[in-house]
Amino acid sequence: MNTPQLTKNQALVFDVLEKAEGPLSAYTILDKLRDHGFRAPLQVYRALEKLLEYGVVHRLESINSFVVCAHPDENCHSHGTVAFAICESCGQVIEFHDHAVDHQLMNWMRSKKFKAEKTTIEIRGVCESCAA
Template identity: 55%
Template sequence: MSKFEASNTDLTKNQNLVMGALSQANGPLSAYTILDELREHGFRAPLQVYRALDKLVELGLVHRLESLNAFVACQHSSCGGDKRENVLFAICETCGKVQELVDERLLDTVKNLAENEDFSLSKSVIELRGKCGSCQPS
């Protein structure tokens, strides 16, 4: 059971609609793309989308991609528990698909670096850009 399904009933109508749109998409969506998709369901203003997104991000069901100004549904089940967003993303510049990754070694390295620099880390934004396996010349 996915986190979405698990907490499905806890979400409000708008949150559910936005979560549904992101879950069905096979890549990240911008807030305005979501708005357009949900117009048939009664959405009329950006704020309806942004408010839902804020909550979904807070719950760990959705992640924001800073380098795309877009949002993706969380692809695994361990995000909600941790306060810090311990995930990173591999964004294919060819097909647009995004893979969500967790890598303890990378996170440790980041934490270590922050400590060495006397920087008190609250969150790390790590977004890799390049070509995914399917989009590379074979």
């Protein structure tokens, strides 16, 4: 999926996420954009929907939040499954791709004839600097 020119709202939402230290909820994004004329959740959700589609933003299912893709240039959709380590202390997210994990899950799916649409891998815990 190529990333087309972002619309005004999409760009605003993307900017907020990009400048954030960590993942943000849709409503947090909304609050940060009130000064820019945002008034309703749907404005955020619609932008997020597209940004997710373009692969420039990821959704963290386990914390109902959104984060920019860690790969500014390339297309994340072509990297296989994305995995996240989420620090419950500082909120930082580490995005990573593990081909071996992908491969293993693929094997399982092949053996069960299960067709994956979307795979979620999220590790919640404590990052190195917070553990110290």
